[in-house]
Amino acid sequence: MAVEAIELFIHRQGAKPRVAVAGPHEILREVLVRAEVLIEGQEELLVFVGECEEALEEPGEIENGEDGHVAVDLSLTIEALELHRHRHVHVHRCKRVAVEVHFNGDTKRHRFSPATTIAVVTQWARKKFKLDPAAGAEYVLQICDTTTQPRPSEHLGELVEPLVCAICFKLVKEITPQG
Amino acid sequence: MDKPDQRLFEADLASAQFRAGAQKGYWGLPGTDLLPEQPAWPLRILWVAAAPRSEAPNRFYLQLDLADYRTASPTGTFWDLKTGTMLEAAKRPKGRNGSRVAKVFRMDWEEGKAFYHPYDRVAAKGHPKWATEQPSLIWDSNHTIVDYLEEIHPLLNSGDYIGL
Numbered sequence: 001m002a003v004e005a006i007e008l009f010i011h012r013q014g015a016k017p018r019v020a021v022a023g024p025h026e027i028l029r030e031v032l033v034r035a036e037v038l039i040e041g042q043e044e045l046l047v048f049v050g051e052c053e054e055a056l057e058e059p060g061e062i063e064n065g066e067d068g069h070v071a072v073d074l075s076l077t078i079e080a081l082e083l084h085r086h087r088h089v090h091v092h093r094c095k096r097v098a099v100e101v102h103f104n105g106d107t108k109r110h111r112f113s114p115a116t117t118i119a120v121v122t123q124w125a126r127k128k129f130k131l132d133p134a135a136g137a138e139y140v141l142q143i144c145d146t147t148t149q150p151r152p153s154e155h156l157g158e159l160v161e162p163l164v165c166a167i168c169f170k171l172v173k174e175i176t177p178q179g
Numbered sequence: 180m181d182k183p184d185q186r187l188f189e190a191d192l193a194s195a196q197f198r199a200g201a202q203k204g205y206w207g208l209p210g211t212d213l214l215p216e217q218p219a220w221p222l223r224i225l226w227v228a229a230a231p232r233s234e235a236p237n238r239f240y241l242q243l244d245l246a247d248y249r250t251a252s253p254t255g256t257f258w259d260l261k262t263g264t265m266l267e268a269a270k271r272p273k274g275r276n277g278s279r280v281a282k283v284f285r286m287d288w289e290e291g292k293a294f295y296h297p298y299d300r301v302a303a304k305g306h307p308k309w310a311t312e313q314p315s316l317i318w319d320s321n322h323t324i325v326d327y328l329e330e331i332h333p334l335l336n337s338g339d340y341i342g343l
Contacts, residue, residue: 147314148315177283
């Protein structure tokens with residue numbers, strides 16, 4: 001069946017995502033240049049597609065694990081990259097984002113793909129710290145030394161500072177409104 | 180001509196953050212088969228998907244008052260599209276006793292006309308202490324409808340959401 005033009009969600013470091021519309025036979029590089037995310041002749045950036053959930057499959061005993069998410073070849077078409085299924089495109093300088101999460105005096109680390117959502121990192125952290133699934137639902141990530149709790153749909157690649165490929169979180173209990 | 184707050188809201192509906200959530204089936208605007216016309220601005224009706232629970236629908240509708248949008252936060256509650264009124268207690272989503280879900284969706288405060296959450300304009304106004312108790316949830320003009328929906332959607336998909 002023919003694939004129609006689709007909406008893509010393009011994510012960059014330290015910027016809000018944007019929408020681009022692309023046809024199935026367009027080359028990804030051309031779509032990103034048209035969206036002004038890539039500039040011809042610019043130093044090569046890494047491009048990942050989809051949303052990476054590999055960390056959720058990591059066995060509990062693994063420490064300092066790393067995702068295997070591979071950057072794509074920009075000369076491929078939207079159709080060849082199956083972007084009608086993946087939808088999300090991440091343009092980044094970092095191959096991985098080194099994450100550390102602190103909770104209850106303990107620290108867990110993992111090197112995530114920049115295409116990982118906060119929802120996935122949160123789920124990974126709750127599992128790593130062996131929180132009961134029911135009680136653990138009220139625990140969320142807060143960026144260290146701030147009061148910022150990123151939204152579940154934000155990607156690690158959007159949160160890290162330019163030229164920095166690491167971020168630190170605390171796992172905190174959401175406060176139930178009172179009073 | 181649309182008002183500035185309305186134009187800003189409509190621009191946010193076209194944003195990647197809103198569109199990506201809609202594409203995943205997390206939220207959206209009701210189709211014209213269900214709602215031929217949206218109410219007059221500043222009111223808007225949206226839906227939010229809910230985890231499957233026995234006898235409960237897979238989405239709930241919200242009617243939000245978006246006056247002075249972005250400068251002021253939304254306020255609103257669950258809505259019955261069929262009757263055009265606030266959703267009655269028996270049809271509203273419930274949370275496990277004492278949970279955040281139960282608190283935010285409570286009906287024993289303001290008769291359930293607003294969500295008991297710091298992002299809700301009515302609730303925030305009545306609880307000035309929340310700004311210091313929950314500094315991560317202070318609404319400002321950098322926030323959008325997606326921030327609001329990303330608070331409601333996880334509650335309706337939490338293990339503490341028990342259905343009707």
